[in-house]
Amino acid sequence: MSGLSVLAVLGGCGADGQTCTAIGSPPGISIDGPGVPDALLGDAVLEACWNGDCREHDVRRWSSDRQHGFAEIRELPAEPVRVTLVAEGRRLGPVTVTPEPTWPNGEECPAGGPAASITVDRNGTVRPD
Template sequence: MAFAALALAGCGTTGLTNGRECTAIGTPRGIGLTVEPPLAAKATDATVKTCWNGVCRTARTELRDSTTAVPQGCADGPDGACAATASPTGAKNGFADVNDLPESPVQVTLTLRDAQGESVLKQQITTTPQAVYANGPHCGKGGPQVSLVAANGRVTVARP
């Protein structure tokens, strides 16, 4: 389960690269978070402290309810359309912007807090952020990101 947060930098396309269109979409530098149940029921926000080469950045993010698409069927006919609704999964997600996040090893300390501000999980992990290619490698790379998953009392790096 990869989490690649994409931020719209504009609408439309920016032109052709190697015969393919590249949209005006960007990828922010930062740390994506997924908090799985039952921990998600307690956690309301997260603090992410990221350190490398003697530099540390701290970002706080509100956790939002995660959803999944539930198909609602399709209408018949040439103008038929399909529908879906969003259904809560019980998990939560967030994204912590780290504007100068490098593509080299970093130490990340994730602290999840409840509504009263009490820590419900705190763990440090070392990982290497990877560049995100919002439109594929033919359009160039975007900002590096890391996706973390908090589940079963521990934090791991999500792999695509």
């Protein structure tokens, strides 16, 4: 196998020989809702605002207990963002978070998308994590 083929398979290496895989790390806001009734987080959207512009993003579920979600926001900046969770006609928040780059393979490899997270309690109170 040629050196280029090995590099393509591994996805690159960091300065210390660490493997940098092609693992994804999409930009977005994760939502944790321990103890929140399923109905409240049923068909939720996340409103994200920065630089005077607000947009809604669908919240996708990835856990079977439906208490964890993620709103992918491709253009999410690594600067303060005001977020409001809109669920079942209720506006929960707003709260300000500052997304930071993620490092799925460690800091020797290229950064993934910026991300932040919020938690919603059973009373609908939102707080940044």
